[in-house]
Amino acid sequence: MSESCDPLESSITIFQVNAADPLKNIRVVLCAPVHPGNIGAAARAMKTMGLARLYLVAPRRFPDPEAEWRASRATDVLAHATVCSALDEALQGVGLAIACTARSRELAVPEMTAREAAAEAVGVARAQQVACVFGNETFGLTTAEVNCCQRLATIPANSRYSSLNLAAAVQVIAYELRLAARGDAAGPAKQRQLASFEELEGFYAHLERAMIEVGFFDPRHPKKLMPRLRRLFARARVEREEINILRGIVTSFQRHKPKR
Amino acid sequence: MSESCDPLESSITIFQVNAADPLKNIRVVLCAPVHPGNIGAAARAMKTMGLARLYLVAPRRFPDPEAEWRASRATDVLAHATVCSALDEALQGVGLAIACTARSRELAVPEMTAREAAAEAVGVARAQQVACVFGNETFGLTTAEVNCCQRLATIPANSRYSSLNLAAAVQVIAYELRLAARGDAAGPAKQRQLASFEELEGFYAHLERAMIEVGFFDPRHPKKLMPRLRRLFARARVEREEINILRGIVTSFQRHKPKR
Numbered sequence: 001m002s003e004s005c006d007p008l009e010s011s012i013t014i015f016q017v018n019a020a021d022p023l024k025n026i027r028v029v030l031c032a033p034v035h036p037g038n039i040g041a042a043a044r045a046m047k048t049m050g051l052a053r054l055y056l057v058a059p060r061r062f063p064d065p066e067a068e069w070r071a072s073r074a075t076d077v078l079a080h081a082t083v084c085s086a087l088d089e090a091l092q093g094v095g096l097a098i099a100c101t102a103r104s105r106e107l108a109v110p111e112m113t114a115r116e117a118a119a120e121a122v123g124v125a126r127a128q129q130v131a132c133v134f135g136n137e138t139f140g141l142t143t144a145e146v147n148c149c150q151r152l153a154t155i156p157a158n159s160r161y162s163s164l165n166l167a168a169a170v171q172v173i174a175y176e177l178r179l180a181a182r183g184d185a186a187g188p189a190k191q192r193q194l195a196s197f198e199e200l201e202g203f204y205a206h207l208e209r210a211m212i213e214v215g216f217f218d219p220r221h222p223k224k225l226m227p228r229l230r231r232l233f234a235r236a237r238v239e240r241e242e243i244n245i246l247r248g249i250v251t252s253f254q255r256h257k258p259k260r
Numbered sequence: 261m262s263e264s265c266d267p268l269e270s271s272i273t274i275f276q277v278n279a280a281d282p283l284k285n286i287r288v289v290l291c292a293p294v295h296p297g298n299i300g301a302a303a304r305a306m307k308t309m310g311l312a313r314l315y316l317v318a319p320r321r322f323p324d325p326e327a328e329w330r331a332s333r334a335t336d337v338l339a340h341a342t343v344c345s346a347l348d349e350a351l352q353g354v355g356l357a358i359a360c361t362a363r364s365r366e367l368a369v370p371e372m373t374a375r376e377a378a379a380e381a382v383g384v385a386r387a388q389q390v391a392c393v394f395g396n397e398t399f400g401l402t403t404a405e406v407n408c409c410q411r412l413a414t415i416p417a418n419s420r421y422s423s424l425n426l427a428a429a430v431q432v433i434a435y436e437l438r439l440a441a442r443g444d445a446a447g448p449a450k451q452r453q454l455a456s457f458e459e460l461e462g463f464y465a466h467l468e469r470a471m472i473e474v475g476f477f478d479p480r481h482p483k484k485l486m487p488r489l490r491r492l493f494a495r496a497r498v499e500r501e502e503i504n505i506l507r508g509i510v511t512s513f514q515r516h517k518p519k520r
Binding site for chain 1: 301304305307308309310332333334362375415416417418421422423424425427428431432435438439442470471473474475476485488489492493495496497498499501502505506508509512513515516
């Protein structure tokens, strides 16, 4: 029923963007969901708001009759779901990845409310793929998962009990996306060609290698250096051309012999 | 576990209004819910948003272990739920009753979006009790039930599939109520220590010098390099500490001798 995450296939679909309906370019990514019922309920939540692209990263049980039952008449969303083994696969070709949570955290990617994030997501989705990423039911998003994203969208919640059900969180975000898409009739601002997930990751890896070479970064004592740099560049929403400039600068530094 | 709907008791509680927290004065009323799982999930949705007062009108099965399970750590909301036999009972003492639905209808009751209704509900709830009324899973709200209310709040949804799960609808309304109660003023906006103008300029000058040293930047043919980099970092709104990190990286690159 579900498609496997074939890299070639996803590289073909990357640029298939539906300009008329930004919601069609927004995928919902569930990381390691445990309960198939939540997968089905998330599919239903998506469809009620006009979202259709579901990605499942290492689901414990899928497909499953419980998912079908809870999906109600959104079983088509389940049938077209893409199952991946790791988050990177689910983010291939994505221009903006948003980690969705009810918990605020220190030193993650730039934080904003669900409403603000939805507005940004819809703007980007007019020209590029966008992902809304949700964590596991028990543990939420891991730091590594959040760091794969350029935004942290928080759902304002009761500080003494912020544990939204997974599908309920998907419902709230999908609802905000729908409102943003309807309200965004004003038209997009100038479209920027944002760097894709792979391009950004390529830059981070390059920068990290170079910093290790010059002794600025010690991978045995990483402290928070890479997360901090990721957060900085995530805030900027780096364009494709800028990635090329930044990598050019790093390469020049690597090759240069100081005259002394 | 649940209180019965004793008219005398409810007439006593009518005027106990918590002025400090309007959410405490907003009850969620579920009309004839069929699945106990939905009752539990609704209780959880309420608690995550700071709502506590659940009214159940003629529930098919309650209490029920399925409700407890789906409530997760919101079983206190279930324990204090009020079971009524008819909607009028659940609306005793209520100053504003809002029928909540994803379907718009031709009725005498004024229609508004969930967001507009939440703003009005919170305004009223500063001084009086308010009810948000939800229909049965299969049939939604009956015309008679809607006519018991003074407002119809619609959740904007996919016109081809607007069937939100009951608890998901409660989650969306509860979320809007919470945002309205917070006054929308409270964004995430933890105060960041942004770099000053001088600090930013110091970094740009440092980076430019270093790029000249390594031959990446030729000041006689500047093209748009520095303006592009400025634009990138301006978008990020760089923090003071980040400037220190960036300058540290550049300095390490300047000092390093490649082994070749």
